[in-house]
Amino acid sequence: MPRKILTVDDSRTMRDMVSYTLRGAGFEVLEAEDGVKALGVLANTRVDLIITDINMPNMDGVTLVKRVRAGGSHASTPILILTTESGDDRKASGKAAGATGWIVKPFAPEKLLSVVNKVCPA
Amino acid sequence: MSTPSFGSDELAQFRRTFFEECTELLADLEERLGALVAYSSDIEGLNAIFRAVHSVKAGAGAFGYTVLVGFAHRFEALLDRLRDGKAELDERTLTALVAAADVFSALVDLARQGETPADDFGADVAEELSALLDGETRLAAAPSAATCVPTQAASEDRTYRIVFRPNAELFRHANEPLYLIRELKTLGSLAIDCDLARLPPFEAFSPEDSYLGWTMTLRSSSSPADIAEVFEFVDDECELVIEDIATAPTEPEVTAPPPLQEVAKAEATDAPSEGKPSEIKTSDTKTTGKTGSISSIRVDLYRVDRLVNMVGELVIAQAMLAQQFIESRKQDDPGALQGFEHLAGLTRELQECVMAIRMQPVKSVFSRMPRLVRDVGHKTGKDVRLEMSGEQTEVDKTVIEELADPLTHMIRNAVDHGIEDAATRLAAGKPAGGVIRLSAQHAGSNILIHVEDDGAGLDRDRLLAKAIDKGIVPASAKLSAEEIDELIFSPGFSTAAAVTDVSGRGVGMDVVRRNVQALGGRVQVMSTPGKGTRFTLVIPLTLAVLDGMVVAVGWEKYILPLTSIVESFRPGRGQIRVVPGGGEVVSIRGEFVRLIHLARVFGVSEAVADPCQGLVVLIELANGSKLGVVVDELIGQQQVVIKSLQDNYDPVPGISGATILGNGRVALIVDIEELTRLYDRSVRIAEATRLPVAANA
Secondary structure: OOEEEEHHHHHHOHHHHHHHHHHHOOOOOEEEEEEHHHHHHHHHOOOOOOEEOOOOOOOOOHHHHHHOOOOOOOOOOOEEEEEOOOOOOHHHHEEEEHHOEEOOOOOOOHHHHHHHHHHHOO | OOOOOOOOHHHHHHHHHHHHHHHHHHHHHHHHHHHHHHHHOHHHHHHHHHHHHHHHHHHHOOOHHHHHHHHHHHHHHHHHHHHHHOOOOOOHHHHHHHHHHHHHHHHHHHHHHHOOOOOOOOOOHHHHEEEEEEEHHOOOOOOOOOOOOOOOOOOOOOEEEEEEEEOOHHHHHHHOOOHHHHHOOOOOEEEEEEEEEOOOHHHHHHOOEEEEEEEEEEEEEEOHHHHHHHOOOOOOOEEEEEEEOOOOOOOOOOOOOOHHHHHHHHHHHHHHHHHHOOOOOHHHHHHHHOOOOOHHHHHHHHHHHHHHHHHHHHHHHHHHHHHHHHHHOHHHHHHHHHHHHHHHHHHHHHHHHHHOOOOOOOOOOOOOOHHHHHHHHHHOOOOOEEEEOOOOEEEEEHHHHHHHHHHHHHHHHHHHHHOOOHHHHHHHOOOOOOOEEEEEEEEEEEEEEEEEEEOOOOHHHHHHHHHHHHHOOOOOOOOOHHHHHHHHHHOOOOOOOOOOOOOOOOOOOOHHHHHHHHOEEEEEEEEEEEEEEEEEEEEEEEEEEEEEEEEEOEEEEEEEEEEEEEEEEEEOOHHHEEOOOOOOEEOOOEEEEEEEHHHHHHHOOOOOOOOOEEEEEEEEEOOEEEEEEEEEEEEEEEEEEEEEEOOOOOOOOOEEEEEEEEOOEEEEOHHHHHHHHHHHHHHHHHHHHHHHHHHHH
């Protein structure tokens, strides 16, 4: 069974790019457009990795990470945050919230796959 | 390296998605900015604007639109400071945001068209943004789109000793040493030695802690930085030593940034966000959906239009079937009749559902107006407040798009010409600041939009003088107040005493009227001297269907909009009066109502000429007045699919469109509002032509 990845981003362009790349590498990909919807998906589906944007309406990525880590079925699921800035403060706040790692946008597909491979090999 | 190496097809698809998304994001940005202008500070609005800019920036980066990214970066930085409360949303900043939104939007358009903006494009705005940011140095350079760490071209094999001892908490963030070691293995040949020294006695063992450590020897051509990158996610959660033992055994270790400092910083930046109510606002109520993932889908408008058309054809086909059904006397068969009624019901429901897909709140257009009022107010030096209501009123998407121009025009006019300057207002005993009210509401199958100002009202003397001067009406014309007001809709009529750069010259209300008429709607004006002017747009909710009454006039069939019909009756002889000038009225319940013979208006011969032989359909017009339309007979009520005549013909006075009846014949849909105008004109022409005839005789 292929590994399942949830990609959370309010930008459809980004979700499309992430999904396309991951599906091409044999992952099954679910999509959600903000943190609230992501939690909805997680409540019903077991995923192996969560990739989330930070700036989103309704619930931002950092809050999502905190909520996921706070307990429940995905408390120990790897979470990657997508950030535009290579700014360290973003990574740090994501990391402090409990994120496993990060991907800097814009990303080359190979880079995305190599990062994913680091926390959730296909 | 700035553009990801997706295939060109995928990239083109992503780019399409990106620009579609940009359109939505920019519309949202515009709307939020409008709200910000109208209601000033609003943290949610700022957040949303920030996100829109941020999202566009992220996508733009992916496609290598560097100018756009650079501008977005400054725009975003200012927004970020505003939402963090580090900058104040004053007049100057607001103006800069509005200007920045324009440049931003223009840059997106350029990117969409595949054009590279000129170097100094929007430079003044960018400078203003920078100035507002106090020329923060870190903003001087936008982040480079290229993010891949350059790989050192090292061909020779090196030998590294790597000590990796994770902290006990490593698993908390779901990092997995196994994967890291596997990744390391892809870099070269790896010898691994596991260190079990920290493994506790079984009783003290915690399954969530990490106890193992590894010392590894890697032979690889990779640089120390490449190796450090393998551990980038864990370098603050472990003890990590990377030594190049073969080439330079004494070289200092390449270690990750000091973990302590990193963690401290992380906590420091994390803490304030915790206290921000807007950021931790979580709406749990929304997670109730079964999967929580899909609540809407995006559909190409073309597909929806096709669907609307197909359903339209289905309705016509069903009407034709109904006709045949009746003619073949199948209605005696109860089973068939029942089935047929069911089909009719389903068809109607299907049609309503399809129409609903195209419905959207007028908010998307209304939201552009606060900004407009502000801009024009600034330019004209007037203090004008915009009050809006009914933004959630839904109307067909096409109608919304076509509403933008007329509304912009009317609002601009209202500020520029309608509202007086402060001094004049004060002298007239009004508050110095003017108010413009913009409202929308449903009325039957129409949407009513009012644009109302509390200005001076139309100056009828000047209007009339100008109309005479321009030869629009003869100097001898005696016009009622309403007719004078109507003159502003005449082509090439400029109402401003002085033409300003705000409202421009001439392209005025006649264009508005034409636009609105193209939508099958109409625009009316009501003005009270000294109190203000009110424009009312009446526009059908949808351009696709109409509930109509099919009437026969001679050999022709016409459709009257059902919503305007009050009743129909055959008048008795005593109810008809002929008024001087040749007009007829019918008396109904003590009220005299003008009669219009459809046959005369449209020149149909062999129609019933005597109202007492035919039927009078009593119609109520938008302004509340009534009209009796004389027809031969009523055929029946039917929902008709409107086919535009304007696609193939010029607008036909008195006709708003055509439709295909059940028997396959074309019937024209009567524009009842125009009918009065046509009638008035025909009366006037009749009078005018009678006079010379009389003189000749």
